[in-house]
Structure formats: structure tokens, C-alpha cells
Amino acid sequence: MADKTSPWYVPEDRPWFKKESGWPDEVPKNLDFPGISLGEMLKESSQKYPDLNAIWFLGGFMKYRELFGYASSLATALSNLGLKKGEVVALMLPNSFQYVVCFYGCQMLGITCTGVNPTYKPGEVQHQLKMTGARALITLDALYQPCIQPIIGNTGIGIVITTNIGDHLPWLKRTLGKALKKIPTGEVPKDAISYRKLLETPARVPEVKINPEEDIATFIMTGGTTGVPKAAMLTHLNLVGNVIQTAAWLYKIQAGSCTVGVLPLFHSFAMTGVMNISLKVGAWMMLFPRPPETEELVKTVAEIAPDGATLYPGAEILFKRLAEFPDLEKYQVTGKFSLCVSGAGPLHRPVQEAFERRTGGRLTEGYGLTESSPVVSAGPFWGKRKIGAIGLPFPGTDWKILESEGVKEMPSGEMGEICVHGPQVMQGYLNQPEETKEVLAEIEGKIWLRTGDIGYMDEEGWIYIRDRKKQLIKYKGYSIFPKEIEELVGQHPAVSEVAAAGIPDPDTGEVIKVWVVLRPEYQGKIKEQELINWSKDNMTHYKVPRLVEFKSDLPKSMVGKVMRRELQEADPLYQERKKQAKK
Numbered sequence: 001m002a003d004k005t006s007p008w009y010v011p012e013d014r015p016w017f018k019k020e021s022g023w024p025d026e027v028p029k030n031l032d033f034p035g036i037s038l039g040e041m042l043k044e045s046s047q048k049y050p051d052l053n054a055i056w057f058l059g060g061f062m063k064y065r066e067l068f069g070y071a072s073s074l075a076t077a078l079s080n081l082g083l084k085k086g087e088v089v090a091l092m093l094p095n096s097f098q099y100v101v102c103f104y105g106c107q108m109l110g111i112t113c114t115g116v117n118p119t120y121k122p123g124e125v126q127h128q129l130k131m132t133g134a135r136a137l138i139t140l141d142a143l144y145q146p147c148i149q150p151i152i153g154n155t156g157i158g159i160v161i162t163t164n165i166g167d168h169l170p171w172l173k174r175t176l177g178k179a180l181k182k183i184p185t186g187e188v189p190k191d192a193i194s195y196r197k198l199l200e201t202p203a204r205v206p207e208v209k210i211n212p213e214e215d216i217a218t219f220i221m222t223g224g225t226t227g228v229p230k231a232a233m234l235t236h237l238n239l240v241g242n243v244i245q246t247a248a249w250l251y252k253i254q255a256g257s258c259t260v261g262v263l264p265l266f267h268s269f270a271m272t273g274v275m276n277i278s279l280k281v282g283a284w285m286m287l288f289p290r291p292p293e294t295e296e297l298v299k300t301v302a303e304i305a306p307d308g309a310t311l312y313p314g315a316e317i318l319f320k321r322l323a324e325f326p327d328l329e330k331y332q333v334t335g336k337f338s339l340c341v342s343g344a345g346p347l348h349r350p351v352q353e354a355f356e357r358r359t360g361g362r363l364t365e366g367y368g369l370t371e372s373s374p375v376v377s378a379g380p381f382w383g384k385r386k387i388g389a390i391g392l393p394f395p396g397t398d399w400k401i402l403e404s405e406g407v408k409e410m411p412s413g414e415m416g417e418i419c420v421h422g423p424q425v426m427q428g429y430l431n432q433p434e435e436t437k438e439v440l441a442e443i444e445g446k447i448w449l450r451t452g453d454i455g456y457m458d459e460e461g462w463i464y465i466r467d468r469k470k471q472l473i474k475y476k477g478y479s480i481f482p483k484e485i486e487e488l489v490g491q492h493p494a495v496s497e498v499a500a501a502g503i504p505d506p507d508t509g510e511v512i513k514v515w516v517v518l519r520p521e522y523q524g525k526i527k528e529q530e531l532i533n534w535s536k537d538n539m540t541h542y543k544v545p546r547l548v549e550f551k552s553d554l555p556k557s558m559v560g561k562v563m564r565r566e567l568q569e570a571d572p573l574y575q576e577r578k579k580q581a582k583k
Contacts, residue, residue, distance in 0.1 A: 016461025022384025039108035049282040072203035074105030085110030115266025126151035163195035212236035222370035241423030255282030268374035273313035315560025323354035337361030373424035397422035473502035494522035501568040504577035513547035
């Protein structure tokens, strides 16, 4: 039973705890959050599940005792290189055995990890390395020449460790793969240190005292609530606490389950929803070095995933692709998927229903952000479901709707900013006190995260997001949510995907533009003006898009979130109007 004196205790008179609200009987309302580090969490699991599989990658498995042994050897080697608690190691690696080994090896020493997107260009890599103050970099050999060599002299990196994607494969498979150029390789500098050599170090991890509430486990890059790149500081308590909350909500997850790892591990969604949750409960990760084609994913799930015990965290687009995959039944994946969570954007009823019908799995919508490690809420998998809501807050998480520019709590049904309190809330943004002050507010002695998302809470405590505070479109004095425009335009039978944003306009403030991907059967058969005319017939006048552009696809983040800002800022009219406004 959670202690009522805990700073994370949520009073049980909250509306979402009532029986009629749909709170699952199997999920406790509050939890104890033990003060352990991520390294200690892995040690506990390796002792409990030594011979269970922990990771599948490139056709092979790694067991828990092997993972703990590799991480311990790496931690010892990093210590021998002079790396200490509080210093920063950057991991420029795709999903792989190496990513997990390196992440947890660093955690054993109290070293802060920062995952670097392996698709970044040199300038983006340099920015992250300098912002986080990284002292060492662990990267693929194939990435060194194109991405690291041009900028290494402009960073504080003093130690470079390189690995080949096949380093954990058997010798023959690794050698043949390189010879046949199926495994990419690259030249590295003479002073680069071999990852494989470091794993030969006898494991004697020095004793390091880690304060889970204060010591930073990872810096994760985020646009945050303002769009400016920042490094969110997440402690061991943030990450261990969030995975305990997640495990409680996914109460049917058990040792031996599989978690599909299509999302990149450097992103907070996969860090918690794939890597940390798996290692907490004795499940194993199915990792792909790059997002697989739907057929490859389906084939792999059919061949090796356990029946009724395969979890899949992802964005709606991933579930849409599975639901629409024509040969799904041929691969006999029905009954494989169990608990699936859609995040990084809204989950629409047609996608949810089609996915559940064709796979037999349960799909619910979740909500989170990097600043909350990242998971805040999710809908129940059974029982009450509300399409369009982001579910109920996880155990130990409190939430409320506050006025956008103040601390007044909004009554049920009224719009405001979603604010969150819980053990998963970050410590702040690295070296950015003003930006931190904007999003972390002390209210009645507790620290609340102002998410920047606008929404409302119903009488049962469920929250519905309308949109980002910073992305509201202002047209003739009306405040319009892009998400609502996307939902309305998305009802047209020709529309497969849609994104909306405001374009500056001297007469109205902004006009609404939508970028649309048409369904294949409508391509070349419908004009932009037809969609505008349909909108006039089906939407109130101030919500009608004035501009429509058809696209072959929409830009998305690594986790599948549509990049509205990228579309907006690349738009020629947007650029022209911005220049005119500056004159």
C-alpha cells in the first residue's frame, strides 16, 4: 500500500478513481516507488530471469545473464578509461544489442547517457554533443566518416568508441556479412577504441553511490513546449518510477512476453515503452535497426513472437499499416498481439477497430511527453473506452486543467492547459533555467509540469486534447485547433492523411492551410478546390481551409508524429509573409 505521506500520493477522491469512471480493478490507485537506480533494476531482473531472453536482434537472442555481463564489463572498461559519475556519454547507435548494453553500462556508473539520432546530419550531431557536454561518444563505424569526422574537433569529445552493427553476431556470420557487404562498415580513426575489445574486460564494476531522485540518467533532446531544442534532464527515479507505473497499467504483461521495438530507443517513448518496461518485467525486445517494411515486421512476429503475449507501442500510422496490410491473414499473426499502445498523436476509431478486428489484439491510446519520461496516461484495455480521450492518469500521477496563463483550475468541460504531477516529471532543461521556469510550476508545494497541450477534463476525469498551445491558428479573432481541422477534413472519403497549420495573412491574421495525402483510388481524380468546396458544405465558415496542397506523403518524426511545423515553415507563402511582416 502506498504511503499517504509520499510526495507522489494521489488522493483517492479524484474523479477518475470512481467505479463509474472505468478505473481498472486490477490497477492500484497509488504505488510505492523504490529508490533504486536503473543499474540496480537490471541487476534485479538478471538475478530473477537469468536464462530468459532479453533481446532479439539480427536473428539472434541475448539472455538476461548475458546482457548483465556485457553491461558490467562495459561499465568496468568505461571506468578504466577515466569516465566518472555525472559525466556524459553520447550513444549514436540504432536499435541494437549495443544500444541496450551501452545505456545500462553507463547507468551502473552513474554516467548520464544521451541518445543521438543516427540519421542526424553533422551539424545536428555537433549541436547535441556541445549542448549536453558529452565527453565520450559510442557510435557505429559506418557513421564515423560521414557524420562524426567533420565535427569532432568542434566538440568536447575526448573518447571515441566504435562498434560494427554485427559485433554480437557469431564470427562466421559477421565475417561473411561484411565480405558480402550485407553488414555496413566504415573507417574509423586509429585512436578509436573497439567496443568488442571493451567487452573483454573482466567485470569489476566500481561501487558508485547513486541518488535516484537527483542523479541524471539521461538527457533527451526535445522541442519541448516552445519548439526550441532543449535537453530534458531525467533522473533514475523519473525512469524507474515511470516503468513501474507502466507495468502496473499493463498488468497482464509477464516474464517471457515480447515487446516490438520499431520505435527508436533514443526516443523517450521507446526508452520506456520498449527497453525499460521489458527489462523490468522479464520480457524480451524485438529490435530492428531501422523501421521495417510491414511485410518484414509481420513475418518476424509470425515466426518468433509468443502467442497472446506480444506488446506493440507505436504511432497510429504503424497500426494503420498493419490494419491495411492485404496479406495479414496469410502470415497467421491473429492472436499474437496482446496489449498495444498508440501514442505521438490521436488514435482514430476506424484505425483502432480495424487493427483489433484483423489482429485480435487490444489497442488503446496513450499520452506522454519527453518531459514526463514520457508516459502520463492511457486508456484501459478492457471495460470502459472513450474514443478521442487520452485515457486515465497512471497510478501515482495527478493531473488537472489550469488556465493557460495562470494557476486557476478550470471546471469540468472547460478548456485550459493540461498539467501533470508525478514521479516521472523531469528535473528541468539542461542549462536553461528560464525555459525550465516556464514549464515547471510550483503549486501548493508540488511541482507541476505545464505540458503546453490544451484540452478539457470531463466529469469522470478523462482528458481530451484539443491541440498544442503554440499551434493555435488565429483567424479573424477565432482560435482554431489544427487537430480539429484535421479530424474534420479527414472525414472526406478521398483523404488518407492530413495536416493543418496557419499561414500569416495581413487581412485575417492567419488563414488555414491543409496538406493532404489522398487515398490511392482518388489520386488524380479530385482537385484542391473540390476539397475546399466540400469543407464549406461540412464545416463552419471560420474552420474552412483556404489553401489545400496535395502531397505524396507527410513528414513524420521517428515515432510517426506528423511534423506540422516542418510543413508550415517550408511553405513558400509562409516564408514570404514572414519576411513581409519583418519589414
